[in-house]
Amino acid sequence: MMKAHVYVTLKPSVLDPQGQTIHNALRKIGFGQVEGVRQGKFFTLNLADGLSPADAGAQVERIAREVLTNPVIEEFTYQIEG
């Protein structure tokens, strides 16, 4: 089965309080060699087998841009497998 992986991250200019909280917690429990944490989301899409790689790429790009990402504060990357 063809799969697409879409990774959505906050833009570098956007504060990430969840990542900051995890970073603080890691320092407190002794993981001082971690210098920063950012949290993101990812989505695994199972795609119909008949889809050509070009069509799959075009559809996944549209889904990522129009449905999975808030373009004001987030950006995305994706890869297609299989």
Add this chain to the structure above:
Amino acid sequence: MMKAHVYVTLKPSVLDPQGQTIHNALRKIGFGQVEGVRQGKFFTLNLADGLSPADAGAQVERIAREVLTNPVIEEFTYQIEG
């Protein structure tokens, strides 16, 4: 700078209502060739430069297991870069 990427997913046996909702929405707006959606989280950790690859791997594995993942319902993978 050395970076670690940790990917946390729900175990395959655990229902994913967020992924299901996105899947339903995609079908309604015409992306019928998407046959399933699962949502996960990922974390990017910046690691201190002095860390050896072996120490980095050991620390990231512990962080993923003990802090970032709920072992009852989630599982993780990670990779270290640079």
